[in-house]
Amino acid sequence: MVSGDVTMAEAASTYRIQGATGEWEVVIGLEVHAQISSNAKLFSGASTAFGAEPNANVSLVDAAMPGMLPVPNAECIRQAVRTGLALGAEIHRWSRFDRKNYFYADLPQGYQISQLYHPLVGEGSLVIEADEKAGIPAPKTIGIERLHVEQDAGKLIHDQHPTRSYVDLNRSGVALMEIVSRPDMRSPAEAGAYVRKLRSILRYVGSCDGNMEEGSMRADVNVSVRRPGEPFGTRTETKNVNSVRFVMAAIEHEANRQVDVIEGGGTIVQETRLFDPDKGVTRSMRSKEDAHDYRYFPDPDLLPLELSEAFVEECRAGLPELPDAKRARYEGVLGLTPYAAGVLTADVAVARWFEALLAATGKDGAEVAKAASNWLISDLFGALNRLGKSIDESPVSPAQGAELLGLVADGTLSGSLAKQVFEIMLETGDDPARIVEERGLKQTTDTGAIEAVIAEVLAANADKVAEYRGGKDKLFGFFVGQTMKAMAGKANPGVVNDLLKKALG
């Protein structure tokens, strides 16, 4: 871990571990491995589809057959450059691939093609949002040291045979971006927020699907502890942690373990550790002494990667609006609350859905944004939660949502009728106008029809009319109720009130 930009990181976090001898501060850096979304692997034409039969997606190159050669996949490079740009990072127009040499059964070539000496992307950063409850009082910038492109290894399967392990090379050669942060995080919550934010950006860019449970994104977690204000302590690296929750748990456990060791008179050894999610602990994997000498050197099968200015600019021009900019626009232009803007922009799928919803209303965004945002966050999210579905699986389309909002806006539906219609939409998938039409749920403002019903209600309750006129004002509610009941709830409540008052004199 590179020491350096300490000042910025020190300002905010008050997260401390209370040791027996006093307070400890945690220093965290993350190396996130993100699988690049592409149809083919980094250096071979083999498919990258998840969930295929073992060894179904293996080319001659992936299996390291004699005489096979890697050829870079331009789409993977393009996605990595776009990601670098989205992180505000410097794009190195000249970069190079290196071989990282070691023997293992999941690594057929006997070396991984990576980028040590000249990575594709240099310094960048991202901002994690303030989250008071999580102990992040203000937005915080987390430095990114570099981003490079490399091959994934295959997978060993140990549970199929009592004495043998099987090798699945489907992942062998799949393109990864390794995104290395500065040691700028000071609490598990900050690390969690960093991973979530990074995932959000990757999904916006479309360079990684961010599905940690499928292994598309995983983190190596570097943790050390120190007395506040003192120099960095010795770090450990916990490998391959595969969820935000586990990242936070691993840090928490590892930091406490280190405090216990130091306070017990021991020293932290620089080592590689593994996180056991079942027990919530980290375990030593190998120490620095038996660390590999990877003998990195430039891969002679590949020419240096030289990018034209035009290519980089084309990548930049093709970037979508990113979460920070979108959030600012939602607040500034659409007039949403910071909370709503945060919720709607965190996940690109939600933001896309919301914007499709606004577009489908056919109205000026600022005019309908509040109603749309309220409906999406309370009604739609509530329903999706209940159904266990993601926004992309929503049974209601943005166009249908917009139609529903329109029916409320033009007075066709009252708030409660709208909720009823929405429930039916969820069940049937029908358009709201059709539901209103077929089921006669339309709110009526037809004064003639309402007056006729009022006349009937008053005639049938002549005694109560007399009492009301005698001063028993509370009975007004009774007449409203009777009228609405007679009209099956579809009368416009405001119109009913006005007409009743007139009829009762």
Place this chain on the structure above:
Amino acid sequence: MSDLTDFGVAALRDGFRKGDFSAREAADAFIGAMEAGRPLNAFLVETPDHAIAAAEEADRGRAVGELRALSGVPLGIKDLFCTAGYQTTAASHILEGFVPTYESTVTAKLFGAGAGMLGKLNLDQFAMGSSNETSAYGNVISPWRRAGDSAPIAPGGSSGGSSAAIAARLAPAATGTDTGGSIRQPAAFTGISGIKPTYGRCSRWGIVAFASSLDQAGAMARDVRDCAILLEAMSGFDAKDATSLDIAVPRWEENLSGNLKGKKIGIPKEYRVDGMPAEIEALWERGIGFLRDAGAEIVDVSLPHTRQALPAYYIIAPAEASANLARYDGVRYGLRVLPDGANLQDMYAATRAEGFGPEVKRRILIGTYVLSAGFYDAYYTKAQKVRALIARDFEAAWASCDLLLTPTAPSAAFALGEKTADPIAMYLNDVFTVPASLAGLPAMSVPGGLDVQGLPLGLQIIGKPLDEQSVLDAGLAIEERAGFSARAETWW
């Protein structure tokens, strides 16, 4: 009819086209020679079925007027090229039994041009060696012998099976590969021609890798024209090799000319090494005379970093090899040695200990060492700097000349066993060929004469990047004047 094994590539092609003989007759003649030539141990695998099938296809094609560039020509293929359906071992036990399911780009091009394959030619194991003595399947014996001596002579290496087979008329021509001289030195040792093109001309896809930044396929044949024909068929862009040059292949044969008017030939003074035998010196002078006679102007040039080329080569090539050969681990193909109770590391160790020969192990160890933490900058980084300086030397030389003329090797062929005890002496054989390899330049060896013991000597021509034409032209000019007609007497 004369013996068809006396025919080279052009003669076979043209005779076949004219109807003087059938492709099948030509194939049968060479298959017969190959079988009779077994004492030379030039072929690791004989593939007469392939040669016959290609010949019969060529004969059927000729009947309907369909003629391809190499229709009627059978070839030997160095066993570093993966050939679909035919065992490919790189002359190493570690690949024993490995039958590729795929065809290397170069052999696919040759077969697509109508050529047939007589067999897979022996070589130094993984192309590491200069005498063919590192082959796991026994060394090739050169058809040449010293006058009045029957001691077996080295055919050169690593393409020693190729050179011996051509010199002994077991094949009209063959593929070779050249990493530091593996085409040129054996060509010189056996009195044939061989050209290594500009790095990137021939695809490396499907060629068992030794040192990726240096490996380059090339042509070996009896004369310069045959080399031009063969190289033209082997070359061309291949999207499967990221270092392949996306440049059209010139018509080398059609444009071949021994007239060197207007050409300047550089004579690099640093190649006059201490202790160079007088007859090598004399050969060089003779070559200079030939080129002057062909109309070229002779100029002295300097390549100041020549002395550093060999040490740099013996760092870079083993470094790349140490990684390239990591894939031979006993897991997916070839040899697997699994001692009782062995774990994964034990299997790797046992397989590689048994599968690789001593020279291969030596180079893997050297390569591993020079890439190790703490030594990387002192060796590998420095060697890369030397490599850049050597390339710059050539660049500077091109300001005053178009081609360079040097001896191919510092001596004629040595006897088998003569240098095996001293790896450094063996490495010194590459002293004149390695610089062009480090700079990726086209270079060729053509026979220039015989030494006092009656063994062939070669002259090397080095050209500018992509200027194979001038290299071939100068080769032809020498060939036309050297009158090299000596051939090994058949003793096998």
